[in-house]
Structures are given as C-alpha cells and as structure tokens.
Amino acid sequence: MNRPWRSLVAVMICLVQVVPLYITVMVALKPQTDLSSYWAWPEQPAPGNFAQAIEDGHLVRAGLNTFVITAVSTLLVVILGAMAAYPLARHRSRLNAVVNTFILSILMIPALSLLVPLYVIFVKTQAISTYHGIILTHVTFNLPLSIFMYANFIRSIPRELDEAAVLDGCSIYSVFFRVILPLLKPVTVSVVLLTAGAVWNDFQYSLYFLQKPAMQVLTLSIASFFGISGSDPHVAAAGALLAIAPMILVYLVLQKYFVKGMIDGALKG
C-alpha cells in the first residue's frame, strides 16, 4: 500500500551506511596530488595506492596471521564449546547449575577490566606476541557464548538417542563424539560465523597482546596506517578496503547464515 514510501526511506538509511565506504573508495583511488573534495570522482585513478598499501602495511603477512589466528581459535571454540555444553545440557545437578551461572556471568565481564592482570600473566609466561597467547585469549572469551548456543541446541535432541547408543555399548564419551557431535552441524555454522567474525575483526586483544610487527593482524596494520600522523591517507584508505574485502565477500555469500548465527547467539546472549 505504501511501498514507494518504504523504498524511499530504505534508500535514505542505506545511503548513510554507505557514505563512509563510498568516501574511502574515492580517497583510495586518488593520488596524493589530487586535492579535490573527497566526494568527487578521481580524475586519474591511482591503483598504485593498493600495491603501496600491501607493501607498507605488510598486508600479506598480516592477512596470514589473521587467518591462522581466526582458524585455530574458531576450531578450538567449536570443539571445547560443544564438549562443555553436552554435560551441561544433559545432566541437571546443583554443581552444573553453578557452572552454568558461572559461564553466563563471564559473558558480561568487559575484557578491559582484566587488561592489567592478563598482561602480567602473558609477560610472565612469555606469551606476548605469540600465536598461542592471542589464540587462548580469543578462545576463552568466545567460549561462553558458544557453550550456551550448543547447550540450547543439545537440549532439543531427544535423550532416547543417547540411551540407545549406551545400550549398544557406547561409552558416554563416544555417545558424545560419535552420536551427538555429528548432529550439531546447524548450530556449528552459527558458532563458527560468530566466533570467526569476532576474532577476525578483533582489535582490543590484538592491540595488547600482539606487539611485534611480525605478529600484526589486519586491524593492527590498518590502525598503524591511520595512527601515524603524516602518513598518506590515500594509501591508508586502500589498505582499509583491502582489509575489509574478505569479510564483505564472505558475508555476501553466507549472508543468511550470518543473520541466523547472530539471532541464535543473541537469544541466549
């Protein structure tokens, strides 16, 4: 009935969201000598900015670091999260109620409130600027949400399945690994996307715990472009676009699952 009106409002809101992207593309395409307004199309596009950004920001190295950290953290969150969720979903006891509440409460702890003591632990164990240091941090702080998502999902799987497997001679551990784990695929998609997105885009933890240039991840590389005064804004813009491109591509392909994952996570967040 009022559809043209809806389209018009939607276009206007979308424009607001697209403006920073548009401006960044314009800046990235212009050479440093082009002093025209950021809104204007470049007279002579300068694709060299992108090559420069890759070289100056060591973006290939940063991309690989980001990928390794994201992949390993996500894998661990999936395995440890599903494992922890199984007894919590199946076994009601006073102990498990306490464990449950404890894990829920971790969701609320702001990472920054633990910055100083965490940093101290990492210095003592020489885990600053190491893969295992940052990965353990990501795993710890992404686990609670995944445990909740898995526990919710496991509750919807009939217990009769476990019982049948036990009657067939499975130990309770093989019930979990052989029977339950394969059934968790739908919720695993959500957990993977939520966790991978959080780790890939992380800035805070990486800023504290990855201090060697060789260990930089993408967000840190881009931040160092913008943080240094006098660095070329055009190269910085090109770097920013390159850094967000993989995530945008994945999002466009898997959009439906991202949205579903977000909702699955929020409902118990």
Place this chain on the structure above:
Amino acid sequence: MRLLYRKANALYVPALVLFAGLVVYPFLDGIRISFTNWNGYSQDYAFIGVQNLKRLVDDDNVRTAFTNTLLYGFGSTLLQQLAGLGCAVLLDKPFRGRTVARTILYLPVLISAVIMAYMWSYLFEYDGALNDIVGLVGGERVLWLSSGALAVPLLIVVNTLQYMGVSMVIYMAGLQSIPGMYYEAAGLDGASRWQLFRHVTVPLLYPAFVTSITVNLIGGLKLFDIIRALTNGGPGYKTHSLSTLIYSSYFESQLAGFASAIGLLLFVTVLCCALAAQAVFRRLEVTLS
C-alpha cells in the same frame, strides 16, 4: 543414565581450566594489583591501601570517563533501539529493494569496528567530507571531533550505525514470530494502527526488546575501538571511556595499579547496569502484558 551423564562432566573441564586461568585468576590478581603503586614493569612496588580506589572518586578524568561510559552505553542503546526497530518495521513488509536494503543495513556489523571508524574519520576531518558539504551550503567549517562538545554524541552515532544491524535483525525475527491472526482478530475488533502496535506488537515483541537492549547496553558500556580510532580519548580527556582510560593509564602513563582499579570500576559499572536493566525488565513485563 544419570551416573553416565555425571561422568560426562569431565567434558567441561578443559573449558573450566581456561576460565580459571584467564578469567578467575586475573580477576583476583587484578584486585590485588589495584592496591599497589605498581608501574607495570618494575620489580618493586608497595601496597598502598585504598589510595587508588580513593583516586577513582577524586580524579576528574575518571569522572569524565565514567560519565562518558554511561553516555556511550545508554545513548547508543537508546538510538540503536529506535533505529533497529524502525528498520525492522520498515523491512517487515516486502517492497522493491528490500533484500538489498537488509544486506546493506547489516553490513557494518561484519566489518571491523576499528576500520569502519577510521573510514568515518574521512568525514570528520577539518578538510573532510562533512565540512565540504557545510562549505557548500555556506557554513563555517566545524571541528567535529576536536572540540569535545560534539565528539561524544558523534561517537555515539558512529557506534549506533555500526551495530544497529544487530537490533534490526533481533527485531525482525521478533516481528516475524508474531502470528498474523492476532492482527486480524484485533483489526476485526476495530483497533487502530497505533492500538495494534501498542497492544499487539509491543507486548509480543517484549523478549526481543530484552535481548536487544541487553546486548547493546553491555556492548556500549565496553566501547573502545571506535573511540581509539576517532579521538583516542581527546581532546584532552574529554571523550575517554573507562575502557580507553584503562589502556592509556597502563600503557601510556605506566600506572598499572591505578589502571587495575579503573578495571574494577568498569566491571562493577557493567554488572550494576546489567542487573538494573534486568530489574526494570521484570517490572515492565508485568505492566506491559
């Protein structure tokens, strides 16, 4: 079966070990550090009692950061509900371009907040994109972020645009879960559009409100990335949140003990706000339905 399941408790031990080592232990150690004058690297330090805690109350910068933290938290929560619910209602009915609009509106959630904020910085520079428009309509160039007065509201707006997709998606799911027959039934009884919204949509959307507000509130109170990228707490200390103040006290001012104390304050702030929100929700649940 019960005994078997109890044996399965072993499966959560690895997770608990991680939580013990990287959450519980640091939390307790943080309390200890906040009673010291430690500088963050030296071997010697002394316990100085409650001096750091006293300083939390007296220090003007902490007070500013505390107020800002609440502004960021509640300000973005409010704006995100308005924007998120508005967009969800807008996208609830089919129209041309609906799918594209949903894709674009949710996109920023998936982009790193810190990089997104750096992209916004091209708009806020003195010679930036926003001032070009101001100039075009004949206005004076505005100091968007460097005057302080405008900076806090602008950071709230940027944070809102970054994460309003989250609320939008939660509300869209909520709207879709309301059976159409409720509207038909109320429509037959002669309810106006506003009455439909107030007496059908709002009560049935209640769980979505709770989820969305809780997620946004905790996120806003922890705000760090966007501030760090756009103002780094400046000018002076005007836009610091507790999170950015902890970082700068520790790494820039070498006040580890004090930074740890601010950490405790942040923890207590988030906890109190979350509990207060829960209490309000419980009371509202009764009045709304």
